Amino acid sequence: MSDNDVMNSPFERALSKVTVDASPAQGQARPEATAEVPPPVQQRSSAPVGGDRRRRASDMDPTDLSRFAPSDADFLRFEERFGIGPDQRSTFDSAFRIVRTQVLQAIKDRGGQVIGITSPSSRNGKTVSSIHLARACARRAEQTVVLADLNLQRPLLAGYLDAREFRSGIGFFRGEGRSEDYLTHVEDSNLLLFLSDRGTSQSAELLASDRLKQGLEAFRSVAPETVVICNLPPILGSDDVMTIMPQLDGVVMVVAAGETGFKEAEEAAKMIPREKMLCALLNKSRYASQASFED
Numbered sequence: 112m113s114d115n116d117v118m119n120s121p122f123e124r125a126l127s128k129v130t131v132d133a134s135p136a137q138g139q140a141r142p143e144a145t146a147e148v149p150p151p152v153q154q155r156s157s158a159p160v161g162g163d164r165r166r167r168a169s170d171m172d173p174t175d176l177s178r179f180a181p182s183d184a185d186f187l188r189f190e191e192r193f194g195i196g197p198d199q200r201s202t203f204d205s206a207f208r209i210v211r212t213q214v215l216q217a218i219k220d221r222g223g224q225v226i227g228i229t230s231p232s233s234r235n236g237k238t239v240s241s242i243h244l245a246r247a248c249a250r251r252a253e254q255t256v257v258l259a260d261l262n263l264q265r266p267l268l269a270g271y272l273d274a275r276e277f278r279s280g281i282g283f284f285r286g287e288g289r290s291e292d293y294l295t296h297v298e299d300s301n302l303l304l305f306l307s308d309r310g311t312s313q314s315a316e317l318l319a320s321d322r323l324k325q326g327l328e329a330f331r332s333v334a335p336e337t338v339v340i341c342n343l344p345p346i347l348g349s350d351d352v353m354t355i356m357p358q359l360d361g362v363v364m365v366v367a368a369g370e371t372g373f374k375e376a377e378e379a380a381k382m383i384p385r386e387k388m389l390c391a392l393l394n395k396s397r398y399a400s401q402a403s404f405e406d
């Protein structure tokens with residue numbers, strides 16, 4: 112392959128659109144690479160969470176997200192656990208404001224709403240990046256965000272956020288209830304969560320099902336300006352991401368500095384239809400340029 116071929120590869124093109132270093136600046140504390148979260152203790156009841164506090168969606172103003180069950184997700188604990196102290200917060204916030212601006216603009220230009228976050232291989236930082244991106248998007252007053260854990264092989268989002276009070280999305284895929292009843296609302300925000308409590312070896316079958324299409328359709332319409340951010344498995348190594356690809360309007364690819372090989376990244380990028388590639392996000396880089404963090 113010539114240098115020219117490399118520069119014109121899908122991965123290079125994606126990187127040239129936006130490559131954001133989403134790591135703390137050099138010299139600052141690093142997130143704990145070993146941070147693992149115990150699996151959440153789930154509410155197993157098939158009844159909707161929230162009890163009487165929640166009214167049916169149809170009774171309420173569509174912009175009032177308090178109609179959904181309250182989430183017990185703990186974002187402060189998430190930040191502490193992943194080593195984001197007060198000093199790092201503004202760096203992360205700035206980095207993800209750039210990604211947010213790029214991603215929201217690109218998805219709106221395409222007339223779409225559903226964004227998938229994937230990576231070439233496992234442990235590149237998809238789940239952590241999904242959380243940061245969803246929060247950054249939800250900070251826009253007019254923007255509602257549904258953050259959906261569709262990594263049905265390893266649904267760790269709930270554990271990362273210490274969320275315990277939710278109906279596991281696996282139940283929805285198995286045919287129980289309406290997708291809206293699985294959403295929980297993060298208080299004082301425009302953020303809704305769709306979480307699962309355990310992995311399944313049938314993830315590709317569930318992602319290919321009509322239930323997934325119904326769920327995404329409902330999520331798109333929870334409020335007038337909504338984006339759905341889907342935390343996905345790696346694109347290489349299983350067919351989950353290609354299975355859900357027709358339902359996605361755009362894809363963000365997370366690559367980990369020092370971990371993702373070039374060939375691997377290029378192979379992954381080739382699998383994403385060119386028109387769906389929103390941006391590549393460089394994670395775990397040791398270098399961060401403050402100058403590039405301006406929104």
Ligand SMILES: Nc1ncnc2c1ncn2[C@@H]1O[C@H](COP(=O)(O)OP(=O)(O)OP(=O)(O)O)[C@@H](O)[C@H]1O
Pocket residue numbers: 133134135141142143144145146147193230232233234235236237238239240262265267344345394395396
């Ligand atoms: N920017 C970062 N700097 C340092 N460590 C990070 C960073 N982002 C994520 N990590 C660490 O890398 C590990 C994997 O992160 P994460 O779970 O988000 O990856 P993933 O791609 O979602 O993994 P999986 O493929 O298992 O779903 C975690 O231990 C996390 O703490």
Ligand SMILES: [Mg+2]
Pocket residue numbers: 237238239262265267
């Ligand atoms: Mg993950």
